[in-house]
Structures are given as structure tokens and as C-alpha cells.
Amino acid sequence: MINLAVRDILYAWGKFIFTGLGLGLLIGVTFTMAGVYRGKVNDAEALLKNSGADLWLVQKNTLGPFAEPSKVHDHLYREIFAIPGVAQAVNVTYVTMQVRHRKKDIRTMVVGVDPGVYAELGQPQYLIAGRQITRNHYEAIADLATGFKLGEHIKIRRNYYTIVGLSRRMVATGGDPMIFIPLKDAQDVQFLKDNTAIIKQRRRTSENPVFNRPGVPGLLDAVITLQQTNHFVNAILVQTKPNYAANEVAKSIRRWKQLQVYTNTQMKKILLGKIIAASAKQISMFLVILALVSAAIIAFIIYTLTLGKIREIAVLKLIGAKNLSIIWMILQQALALGIIGFMIGKIAATLWAPIFPKHIMLLTSDSAWGFITIMMICVLASIIAIRAALKVDPAEAI
Amino acid sequence: MVNANNKRVVFIEGLRKRYGKGEAAVDALIHVDMQITPGEVVGLVGPSGSGKSTLLKCLGAVIEPTAGRITLGDEVIYDNNWKLSNLRALRRDKIGFIFQMPYLIQFLNVVDNVALPSMLAGRTNKEARKQALALLEALDVAHRANAMPSQLSGGEQQRVSIARALINRPPVILADEPTAPLDSERALVVIRILNQMAHQYKTAIIIVTHDEKIIPTFKRIYSIRDGKTHEMTGEGA
Ligand SMILES: Nc1ncnc2c1ncn2[C@@H]1O[C@H](COP(=O)(O)OP(=O)(O)O)[C@@H](O)[C@H]1O
Ligand SMILES: [Mg+2]
Numbered sequence: 001m002i003n004l005a006v007r008d009i010l011y012a013w014g015k016f017i018f019t020g021l022g023l024g025l026l027i028g029v030t031f032t033m034a035g036v037y038r039g040k041v042n043d044a045e046a047l048l049k050n051s052g053a054d055l056w057l058v059q060k061n062t063l064g065p066f067a068e069p070s071k072v073h074d075h076l077y078r079e080i081f082a083i084p085g086v087a088q089a090v091n092v093t094y095v096t097m098q099v100r101h102r103k104k105d106i107r108t109m110v111v112g113v114d115p116g117v118y119a120e121l122g123q124p125q126y127l128i129a130g131r132q133i134t135r136n137h138y139e140a141i142a143d144l145a146t147g148f149k150l151g152e153h154i155k156i157r158r159n160y161y162t163i164v165g166l167s168r169r170m171v172a173t174g175g176d177p178m179i180f181i182p183l184k185d186a187q188d189v190q191f192l193k194d195n196t197a198i199i200k201q202r203r204r205t206s207e208n209p210v211f212n213r214p215g216v217p218g219l220l221d222a223v224i225t226l227q228q229t230n231h232f233v234n235a236i237l238v239q240t241k242p243n244y245a246a247n248e249v250a251k252s253i254r255r256w257k258q259l260q261v262y263t264n265t266q267m268k269k270i271l272l273g274k275i276i277a278a279s280a281k282q283i284s285m286f287l288v289i290l291a292l293v294s295a296a297i298i299a300f301i302i303y304t305l306t307l308g309k310i311r312e313i314a315v316l317k318l319i320g321a322k323n324l325s326i327i328w329m330i331l332q333q334a335l336a337l338g339i340i341g342f343m344i345g346k347i348a349a350t351l352w353a354p355i356f357p358k359h360i361m362l363l364t365s366d367s368a369w370g371f372i373t374i375m376m377i378c379v380l381a382s383i384i385a386i387r388a389a390l391k392v393d394p395a396e397a398i
Numbered sequence: 399m400v401n402a403n404n405k406r407v408v409f410i411e412g413l414r415k416r417y418g419k420g421e422a423a424v425d426a427l428i429h430v431d432m433q434i435t436p437g438e439v440v441g442l443v444g445p446s447g448s449g450k451s452t453l454l455k456c457l458g459a460v461i462e463p464t465a466g467r468i469t470l471g472d473e474v475i476y477d478n479n480w481k482l483s484n485l486r487a488l489r490r491d492k493i494g495f496i497f498q499m500p501y502l503i504q505f506l507n508v509v510d511n512v513a514l515p516s517m518l519a520g521r522t523n524k525e526a527r528k529q530a531l532a533l534l535e536a537l538d539v540a541h542r543a544n545a546m547p548s549q550l551s552g553g554e555q556q557r558v559s560i561a562r563a564l565i566n567r568p569p570v571i572l573a574d575e576p577t578a579p580l581d582s583e584r585a586l587v588v589i590r591i592l593n594q595m596a597h598q599y600k601t602a603i604i605i606v607t608h609d610e611k612i613i614p615t616f617k618r619i620y621s622i623r624d625g626k627t628h629e630m631t632g633e634g635a
Contacts, residue, residue, distance in 0.1 A: 001517045001518070001523070002506070002510055002514070002523060004505075004506075007505050007506055007510075008505040010505070011504065011505035011546075012505070309505075311501055312501075312504065312505075314501075315501045315503065316503070317486075318458075318460065318489060318495055319489065319490060319495070319515045319518065319562070320486050320489050320490025320515060320518045320519070321518055322486065393460075394460050394489075395455050395460045395461050397501055398451060398454060398455055398458070398460060398495065398497060398574055
């Protein structure tokens with residue numbers, strides 16, 4: 001027996017290819033959406049891994065430092081060392097801000113890290129070029145995604161920084177690439193407002209007779225210095241000793257200090273929770289819409305093609321074709337359309353993923369699920385056409 | 399006239415067909431009697447709406463008659479009720495259909511259009527195509543075997559549909575105004591072919607027509623009027 005579906009597809013191949021192309025691009029967009037989501041999750045995992053931390057210490061009752069603002073005194077970290085199981089502890093700050101580069105502003109997350117001594121904690125662990133930050137001032141590691149190059153100078157607030165290292169896939173959950181600078185500079189950056197704000201505050205302070213007393217020289221300067229110094233950080237990263245369980249160390253810290261302690265696993269949950277809140281809903285909405293749109297496209301084209309063959313179907317029934325063969329013919333065409341769409345979608349997503357600004361991860365498992373879903377949509381979409389075909393009376397052929 | 403001792407391939411007695419129910423009911427066939435022997439070509443004539451197509455549909459097991467009896471060969475297929483459960487197989491194996499319009503499957507080429515009923519009957523593609531080619535040869539259209547139906551002329555298409563009707567060697571072929579879209583010269587060619595095929599394969603053929611040029615070719619004619627058949631001897635006898 002010849003395959004009627006294949007023969008009809010070959011006969012009307014133009015319709016199939018063009019419908020498949022449209023469907024495929026739609027499917028490609030969905031794969032990309034899913035890929036962006038997977039990419040974000042992957043970035044979050046990379047971020048945690050690259051920080052080198054086992055525990056994250058943040059302000060009590062917050063989900064900091066990424067999901068919520070967190071403020072911790074910068075002297076606390078020294079006391080953490082006293083806790084058994086703590087190998088290292090360092091301060092870190094995070095602030096999202098514009099960085100000026102070649103007359104262009106780029107939104108980044110500026111991370112303040114302790115240079116030198118604890119280079120394995122807080123600073124990116126894997127650099128694709130250059131070195132880690134060793135000086136206390138004006139050095140920076142930029143993520144590749146910023147587009148900055150080694151040796152370039154960038155302006156953050158009032159100061160210029162030299163790029164000494166380049167990292168990869170260090171991006172905040174919002175997608176902003178990270179720039180690492182020395183902690184002291186970062187604390188200033190976080191605290192300081194722009195020049196005019198500083199000048200204004202200075203003027204207000206000096207105009208205040210309480211601070212500016214002719215009889216007490218040096219008071220005004222001391223007050224201004226105090227106003228400009230920031231004694232807070234956003235989190236303390238802790239590395240545990242090899243033979244200690246991170247959970248146990250976390251327990252001791254919680255008992256001892258007024259800090260919120262998250263293990264890497266908990267931190268991952270918080271990060272993913274934030275990502276999921278932002279994009280999972282969007283993606284699932286998109287998936288639902290896409291499912292409906294592609295079902296409508298497939299249903300419409302299969303129905304149209306079937307209506308165009310009503311006479312042929314009547315003749316087929318008259319000369320003894322089984323209803324099942326006719327159902328199978330329509331079903332095969334719907335599935336073929338789905339397969340064409342899937343292949344075009346997969347190829348399109350694979351081709352355009354690298355040129356997307358975001359990190360896109362195309363997982364085989366996502367493709368497999370996508371394929372199964374498309375096939376099910378095809379089956380559902382062919383129901384209307386099948387019903388029309390079953391209603392055809394062979395008597396209509398005579 | 400039919401010799402009563404001749405074997406009958408089609409035997410219809412008192413066939414009735416009523417469409418619809420109650421007030422809207424239409425009595426398309428009131429009393430139809432008909433008998434045809436193998437290899438015989440009979441004409442079925444009558445004004446439009448007289449029930450010619452209805453009779454073919456009943457005989458072709460496409461619609462269900464209301465009453466009467468139909469015997470195909472030795473088998474009573476209808477006796478106030480269908481006597482078979484698989485009408486689809488009956489149509490496939492025992493009946494060939496030729497329509498006013500050729501109604502070929504547009505997405506299949508000529509040879510596969512002809513071979514399809516044979517494939518549906520379970521023969522391999524190769525066997526079926528071989529049979530189909532032989533028939534196309536006999537009908538003088540073998541040179542178009544690989545063409546698509548849309549590339550054929552009306553006369554060629556009708557020959558292809560004759561080949562399709564013949565391929566399973568059915569004892570009966572039902573042709574509903576097969577020459578209507580053709581000019582009279584081509585129409586006569588088609589009738590000659592049908593006569594030839596009937597003779598060669600011992601197929602009984604019923605041809606519905608109201609073509610004045612064709613009617614004289616029949617040896618026997620059934621005229622149908624007000625749902626009743628009248629048997630006549632044709633000029634072709
Ligand atoms: N499906 C149907 N339902 C109701 N009436 C029908 C149907 N088919 C045919 N008829 C009626 O039955 C009569 C015979 O029709 P038909 O067999 O098509 O005649 P012919 O082929 O001789 O022109 C006509 O009156 C027609 O209107
Ligand atoms: Mg008719």
C-alpha cells in the first residue's frame with residue numbers, strides 16, 4: 001500500500017514547507033525562551049560556584065544580598081574567624097550601577113571584594129585573561145559580557161579603574177554583567193553620591209554652626225570625613241574547613257551572631273526563586289500562547305487541506321479504503337507538519353542562540369519535551385479535520 | 399432479450415428507495431426490476447430526477463434501499479436488509495465505479511490512481527502497478543502512466559478512471575453518465591472501450607446516459623420513469 005499522506009504532502013509540498021517554516025520559527029522562539037531561562041539558572045549556579053563561598057552571611061531577616069538589600073557591619077567578619085570550622089571570611093558589597101566606558105553607559109553589578117589575601121574567596125575563581133585584584137584601589141575585573149578589554153580604563157562614579165582581569169559568565173540574576181573592584185573603593189561607591197550631592201552636603205554641614213565652630217578647629221573636617229565613610233558591607237562570604245559540614249558551621253554562626261546564614265544550597269534556592277519569579281511565569285505564559293497558536297495553525301492548515309480533498313476522500317471510501325486509513329492519512333500530515341516545525345525550530349534556535357546577548361542554554365531534555373508536546377498538539381489539532389473526513393459520504397462521489 | 403437460462407450477474411427484484419421520512423419523503427425508486435448477464439452492457443435512461451443515480455447507488459451498496467432484493471452473482475446482498483456486514487469490501491471487490499467526472503485522486507499519478515483499488519484489496523504495490531500498466535496499455539493511455547491527473551485531457555482522465563474501475567476485475571461496473579463531459583466523438587470512443595472491456599473481462603456494465611448518440615449503441619436498455627423500470631431492446635441488438 002502506498003502512503004497517501006506522504007504522497008499528498010509531496011503534491012502540496014509548498015503549503016507544508018511554508019506552514020512548517022512559520023510554525024518552526026514560533027517553536028524556535030519558544031526554545032530560545034526556555035534556553036534563556038536555563039541560561040539564567042546556569043548563570044546563577046556559576047555565580048555561586050565562582051564566588052568560592054560555602055556560606056553566605058547577610059543581615060538578619062533578609063534574603064540578601066541578591067534578592068533583598070542586606071547591610072552588615074564590616075568589622076563583624078573578623079569575629080566570624082573565631083567560630084570553629086571557619087577557614088576564611090571576607091566582606092563583599094554589591095551595587096547595581098551604570099559604568100562609563102568609551103562614552104557609553106553600561107548597566108553592571110559592581111562587586112566589592114577583598115583584594116590579595118583572600119583571593120580565593122569573593123573574587124572570580126576562573127579568569128579567562130589577566131589576574132585577580134591585588135591592590136587596594138583602582139583595579140577591576142570585568143566580565144566578558146561588559147565588552148571591556150584588558151588594560152582599559154573605566155569610570156565608576158568619580159574614579160577611574162584599570163581592568164586587570166576578565167571573567168566569564170559572572171552575571172547578576174537580572175542579567176547585568178559583574179565588575180569586581182577593591183572593597184574600600186566599593187564601599188565608597190555605594191555610599192557616595194555624585195559630586196554635586198557631595199558638595200551640597202559639605203556646604204550644609206559647614207553652614208551648620210554646631211559643626212563649624214571657630215573655637216574648635218578640626219571638628220568640621222572630622223565630621224565630614226565621618227559622613228563620607230561607609231562601615232557597611234552587603235554580605236560576608238565564609239569558606240569552611242575541609243572536615244567541617246557547612247550546615248554545622250552555619251548552625252554555630254546562627255547561634256552566635258545576629259546574622260542570617262545561608263548555605264550554598266539555600267542561596268541557590270533564593271537565587272533561583274528570584275529568577276523563577278521573574279521569568280518562569282513569563283515563559284509558561286508564552287508556552288501556553290504558543291501551544292494555542294501552533295494548534296490553531298496546524299488545525300487550520302490540516303482542516304483546509306482536508307476540505308480540499310473531500311471529493312478524493314469520498315472516492316477513497318467508495319473504492320474501499322477504510323476509515324482508519326483516512327484518519328491515519330490526516331494524522332500523519334499533522335504529525336509531519338509538527339516534525340517539520342520542530343526541526344526548523346530546533347535549527348533556528350541553535351543558529352541564533354550564539355548571537356543573542358543573553359546566555360542561552362538549549363537542553364536536549366527541553367527539546368525532547370518540546371517534541372512530545374508538539375506531537376500531542378498535532379494530534380489534537382487534526383481532530384476537526386478527521387471529524388470532517390469521517391462525515392464524508394461515499395455517495396457524494398457519484 | 400435475456401435468455402432465462404443464462405447466468406445472471408445482477409438480479410434486482412422489486413427494489414424501492416424512499417429518501418427522507420413523513421411529508422418530506424421522496425420515492426425515488428418505486429419498483430425496479432433488472433437482470434444482467436456477465437459481459438453485457440446495458441443502458442439506463444430516463445429524465446433527470448427519475449432515479450438513475452439512486453439505482454446505481456443502491457446497487458453499489460453506497461446507500462441503503464428501502465425494500466426489495468438484490469442478487470450479485472450467487473449472493474443475495476440485499477433482501478429488505480443488507481445481507482453482508484462488510485459493504486466496503488463488497489464495493490472494493492465486486493463493483494467498479496465510473497463517474498460523470500473522473501474524480502481521480504489529484505495527488506497520485508496515473509498508474510497509482512489505477513493501482514490503488516488493487517493495493518486496497520491487499521496486492522503488493524508492484525503487482526498492483528503491473529496490473530495497472532497492463533490496463534492503461536489496453537486503454538491506450540500507458541504513455542501517461544507517470545503524469546499527474548491534472549495534466550491529462552478529459553478523455554484521458556475518463557480512460558484512467560475506467561482502468562481504475564476494472565483493476566479488481568469486478569463482475570459489475572456502474573457508470574453514471576461517463577460521457578457527459580466529452581464531445582460526441584470521444585464519447586463514442588469511451589463507449590466502444592467499455593464494450594470491449596465488458597467483452598474481454600466478462601464484466602457487466604450499466605451505463606447511465608441521456609446522450610442521444612450513445613443510446614443507439616445498446617443492445618438492451620432499461621428506461622426508468624416515475625421510479626419504475628421498463629426493459630427495451632436497443633438499436634444495437
Ligand atoms: N440524498 C437525497 N435525499 C433526498 N432526495 C434525493 C436524494 N438524492 C436524490 N434525491 C431525489 O431522488 C430523486 C431521484 O434522484 P436521482 O437518483 O439523482 O435522479 P437522476 O440521477 O435520474 O437524475 C430526485 O427527485 C431527487 O431529488
Ligand atoms: Mg444522476
